[in-house]
Amino acid sequence: MDKSEEKRGIMIEDIINGMLDWVRVVDRENKVIFVNKAMAQGIKDCKTDELCYKLLGREAPCENCISRNAIFNGTSYCKQEIIDDRIFSVMSSPVKNQNGEIVAAVEVLRDVTELHMLQEKVMLQNKKLMDDLSLAKKLQCNLLPKALPDNKIKFSFIYQPCEELGGDFLDIFEVDNDHLGVYIADVSGHGLPASMLTVFLRSAIDKKTLSPSLALSKLYTDFSNSNFDQDAYITVFYAVINLKDRSIKYSNAGHNVSPIIFNLEDPDRFELLMIPGTPISNWFEKAEYNEKELLLMKSDRLFLCTDGVIELKNKKGYQFGEDRIRNVLFTDKSEPSSTLSRIIEEAMDFAQIDDFSMIKDDITMALIEINEDK
Structure with missing residues (x-):
């Protein structure tokens, strides 16, 4: 060498x-x-x-x-x-x-002893987090609407968050013996921060007033006084249905998907509940909301949704869109729950999706049918 x-x-x-x-x-x-x-x-x-x-x-x-x-x-x-x-x-x-x-x-x-100890610690923390999220999901789902007296309306909804916790929310409730309140909302973001906004929404919204615009004005004031981040906001469509004289009053806080009124017995019956309004936020010192009123007919249906199912895309980048939803609504004469399920089935077939875990946005829909007098 x-x-x-x-x-x-x-x-x-x-x-x-x-x-x-x-x-x-x-x-x-x-x-x-x-x-x-x-x-x-x-x-x-x-x-x-x-x-x-x-x-x-x-x-x-x-x-x-x-x-x-x-x-x-x-x-x-x-x-x-x-x-x-x-x-x-x-x-x-x-x-x-x-x-x-x-x-x-x-x-x-x-x-790698310390690395293994750290991994075990992370795994334990992740398990605790998942357990906490699972509990939070149960609590959030418990806030969703329960069954209403079946002699008043037929009501069904689908609530499917894209994560463990959702940023969409909806509720329907009795204001008094003659009035029902209903709203659908979409908050900024997803996951835990978004779910906290839905909890705020449900606890803060005024369920006693018969004026949707007044309820949204109060909600805006409460939100702007609650020290939420500047980029946090909630869009809400809120309506009060008068079951006695068959009318609906509604107002909107920036919800970008306008609900529709239609009737399966009258193909010419179609009303788009469109009205502008500022999202619930702290962007301005205060906000004012308008409201409209519409008379309802027997067997009218009210459909509400967030943009999750509308913006669901196929492999070519095309959205499922509102027209495909309306085609199902106007042709499916089954119970509201079956109609909503058919919308989901067609949307998933359109996007070639096998299960909800592949969907990247929350999906929330509700269908209300005004029953005939009993």
């Missing part, structure tokens, strides 16, 4: 000895022929010319000896080992001589 090769060998050994990872070389007879300084310091009575497994304090070869595999198969292998209650990531690679023959395996052992 000339001096240049000798210097090169010394330099390589110095590099290996400077590594914090443990490094050792095992020959074809399972004997350790080299250990670096870190391993020599890390294992008591560490010495060469010792069987590889005895160097680790064991009486028999490892069941899955990756160094043997590396030597006889000529490729690298990885596994984890526990040594003195520490967890090591071990990689073994074949070592060849000048003739290309595999004469040994070099093992690099990295202590």
